[in-house]
Amino acid sequence: MSQPLVELSGITKSFGVVRSLRGVDLRLGAGEVLGLVGDNGAGKSTLMKILAGALEHDGGEIRIDGEPKRFASPADARRERIGIVYQDLSLCDTLDVASNLFLGREPKRGPFIDRAAMHHKAAEMLSELHVRVRSTYQEIGELSGGQRQAVAIARAVSFEPRVLILDEPTAALAVAEVRQTLRMIHEVADRGVGVILITHRLQDLFEVCDRITVMYEGRSVADRPVDELDIETLVKLITRSGIDAEEAA
Numbered sequence: 189m190s191q192p193l194v195e196l197s198g199i200t201k202s203f204g205v206v207r208s209l210r211g212v213d214l215r216l217g218a219g220e221v222l223g224l225v226g227d228n229g230a231g232k233s234t235l236m237k238i239l240a241g242a243l244e245h246d247g248g249e250i251r252i253d254g255e256p257k258r259f260a261s262p263a264d265a266r267r268e269r270i271g272i273v274y275q276d277l278s279l280c281d282t283l284d285v286a287s288n289l290f291l292g293r294e295p296k297r298g299p300f301i302d303r304a305a306m307h308h309k310a311a312e313m314l315s316e317l318h319v320r321v322r323s324t325y326q327e328i329g330e331l332s333g334g335q336r337q338a339v340a341i342a343r344a345v346s347f348e349p350r351v352l353i354l355d356e357p358t359a360a361l362a363v364a365e366v367r368q369t370l371r372m373i374h375e376v377a378d379r380g381v382g383v384i385l386i387t388h389r390l391q392d393l394f395e396v397c398d399r400i401t402v403m404y405e406g407r408s409v410a411d412r413p414v415d416e417l418d419i420e421t422l423v424k425l426i427t428r429s430g431i432d433a434e435e436a437a
């Protein structure tokens with residue numbers, strides 16, 4: 189990778205006495221899918237909240253296209269076209285699909301929302317990403333978990349991010365829905381977006397990722413191309429089993 193799109197170096201973050209991040213390095217290239225893995229509490233979500241501007245880091249450096257950046261708010265990160273889909277998806281269950289896609293930036297006709305245009309554009313956006321819903325008039329609350337996930341990703345993609353962070357997008361999905369989400373990730377990366385995928389479903393990583401970064405207790409402990417890894421090695425890296433012994437030897 190010549191000039192990474194995102195480069196995090198030595199990132200630290202504490203919450204009171206809890207040192208959640210103790211020095212994390214991470215690189216992401218354009219069009220690349222990076223898997224970010226680690227045990228519960230390893231610091232993955234905290235690190236991604238920092239990259240998305242939802243939390244400020246204490247130490248270390250964020251570079252975007254080689255330029256040092258500091259994000260004081262999610263708006264700062266959005267300006268750099270960094271998008272994130274949180275596990276809770278942040279969709280509004282009582283609104284329909286189109287309203288969720290355009291929440292806060294609905295197409296207007298005079299002072300009024302242009303519903304016809306909004307639904308038309310929504311249908312276009314979804315079909316471009318091969319997302320199937322019965323109708324853009326369906327309420328989010330009526331959709332399956334996979335469809336909801338797809339709408340949340342489509343909404344994030346519509347802001348034309350350069351970086352898209354997905355925190356556990358497949359955790360609660362059925363098999364076919366996982367397939368659909370992985371397909372979407374492929375499509376988004378094919379557009380040149382750098383994707384960071386957090387997941388505990390290790391088998392998914394081998395289907396979509398180019399590279400995997402492993403975190404352990406607030407540190408990045410490995411960064412490897414996926415074709416140099418297998419599940420067994422990855423599990424060892426995540427749990428540090430055998431590794432500490434090797435280092436001690």
Ligand SMILES: Nc1ncnc2c1ncn2[C@@H]1O[C@H](COP(=O)(O)OP(=O)(O)OP(=O)(O)O)[C@@H](O)[C@H]1O
Nearest residue numbers: 203206207208226227228229230231232233234235
């Ligand atoms: N707002 C907060 N206040 C205090 N501690 C926090 C806060 N956010 C995270 N932490 C702590 O930071 C550590 C890392 O948490 P984080 O949520 O980043 O882990 P994670 O790798 O995403 O885990 P998981 O796989 O379970 O989602 C944990 O020990 C957690 O308790």
Ligand SMILES: [Mg+2]
Nearest residue numbers: 232233234355
């Ligand atoms: Mg997490």
